[in-house]
Amino acid sequence: MAALDTGTEDLLADLDEGVLTLTLNRPQARNAMSDAMNQALGRQLAAAELDPAVKCVVLTGAGQGFCAGGDVKGMNERNAGPGGGPSIDEAIHRQRVNQRDTAGRLFKMPKPTLAALPGAAAGAGFSLALACDLRIMARTAFLTTAFAKVGLAGDYGGTYFLTQLVGSAKARELYFLSERVSAEEALRLGLANWVCEPEELAAKTRELALRLAAGPAICFRYMKENLNRAMAGEVDDCLDLEVTHHVHSARTEDHREAAQAFVEKRAPAFQGR
Numbered sequence: 001m002a003a004l005d006t007g008t009e010d011l012l013a014d015l016d017e018g019v020l021t022l023t024l025n026r027p028q029a030r031n032a033m034s035d036a037m038n039q040a041l042g043r044q045l046a047a048a049e050l051d052p053a054v055k056c057v058v059l060t061g062a063g064q065g066f067c068a069g070g071d072v073k074g075m076n077e078r079n080a081g082p083g084g085g086p087s088i089d090e091a092i093h094r095q096r097v098n099q100r101d102t103a104g105r106l107f108k109m110p111k112p113t114l115a116a117l118p119g120a121a122a123g124a125g126f127s128l129a130l131a132c133d134l135r136i137m138a139r140t141a142f143l144t145t146a147f148a149k150v151g152l153a154g155d156y157g158g159t160y161f162l163t164q165l166v167g168s169a170k171a172r173e174l175y176f177l178s179e180r181v182s183a184e185e186a187l188r189l190g191l192a193n194w195v196c197e198p199e200e201l202a203a204k205t206r207e208l209a210l211r212l213a214a215g216p217a218i219c220f221r222y223m224k225e226n227l228n229r230a231m232a233g234e235v236d237d238c239l240d241l242e243v244t245h246h247v248h249s250a251r252t253e254d255h256r257e258a259a260q261a262f263v264e265k266r267a268p269a270f271q272g273r
Helices: 035-050 072-080 088-108 124-131 158-166 168-177 183-189 198-213 217-230 235-250 253-263
Strands: 002-004 011-016 019-024 056-061 113-117 134-138 142-144 194-196
Touching (some): 011 035, 019 035, 035 088, 113 124, 124 142, 124 158, 134 183, 142 183, 217 253, 235 253
Parallel strands (some): 019 056, 056 113, 113 134
Antiparallel strands (some): 011 019
8 A cells, every 4th residue: 555645634645456545634623624635635636537557536534524514613713804815706716626626526537436434424525425426335424415504505516416316306405404314315315325334334445446446447437428428418429429438448458358258257357458
């Protein structure tokens, strides 16, 4: 396992057997976002997208929580302090860039992304979890939009991701009322893919991440683009894109290896070529 320098203690990173694990690391604040954390997360995801050694990204939180979202205590201190700082237009642009670098890249990068939730994912933390391709939750974890309770409209793509996953009516309910969604309810709604006991979360996450890291990387890249385009694309565009990607993947060494392994009744050894 190789620990990576993120430039801040608020985000930990390590790379092991193709799995990049990014750990939100402010357990004393339930891993609430800091500017240092957000900027480091954007840098690490940008590097991971282009690094051939990274086959899968796991996003998790230190301690008993995943991410409480924005640091409300910090917001209150800023509100009570003297004026100054960036203009509203500068603040909007800065956050737009960071949202695309974090939630946007988790969703769009051509590699599988997995959120592992040891505890609560609230507000923007909920949004980051939804931005990942897959989610595994400890049975004691829960989800909540939380924004209405602090007088905020919501950010980091949560309205888009949640609407896509559960439909408009349920997404509106969860945003307007900000009720907690248990792990079991999240599984029923399709917000979680797996639920396990808290003490099993690390092992189960690693098992899933290693399976993804050992998979056909080129095929996964095409699959993810197909699936993302299907969320808003016209049917003919999706059909045409599938054909292009399917034929391209049929020319890869991974496909030839898988076909040979099938005939030889063994597991394929994918190389991402």
